[in-house]
Amino acid sequence: MSSSTPTNTSKLDRILADNQRDKEMGYRDKALKMYPHVCGRCTREFSGKRLSELTVHHRDHNHDNNPQDGSNWELLCVYLREKWYAKALS
Numbered sequence: 855m856s857s858s859t860p861t862n863t864s865k866l867d868r869i870l871a872d873n874q875r876d877k878e879m880g881y882r883d884k885a886l887k888m889y890p891h892v893c894g895r896c897t898r899e900f901s902g903k904r905l906s907e908l909t910v911h912h913r914d915h916n917h918d919n920n921p922q923d924g925s926n927w928e929l930l931c932v933y934l935r936e937k938w939y940a941k942a943l944s
Contacts, residue, residue, distance in 0.1 A: 881920045885910045885927045893931040900931065907932045 891900045891908060900908045911930045912919060919926045 881927065882910050884922075885924055885929060888924045889927075889929050892929065893934060894928040895930055895934045898931055909935050911935060 886905070886908070891905060892898065893900070893908065894911070908929050909932055911928045913926050913928055916926070
């Protein structure tokens with residue numbers, strides 16, 4: 855039996871996705887502690903349950919560049935982040 859069976863591949867995909875999510879949660883938590891809970895573009899404030907609508911945008915688009923001082927991060931609301939990415943990809 856080959857080591858690249860669908861079961862092994864899906865397990866690896868799940869592990870990689872879990873690892874990426876954990877990494878993102880780490881810098882998101884740091885960014886939320888460092889910055890006011892305000893969208894950097896529309897200045898809308900977020901709190902309580904709506905805080906989940908605030909995301910971390912990497913200024914240089916490199917998700918591996920996460921300096922401890924947060925200088926590569928910007929908090930954006932999910933609405934503007936989606937618009938920004940759609941515009942950047944077109």
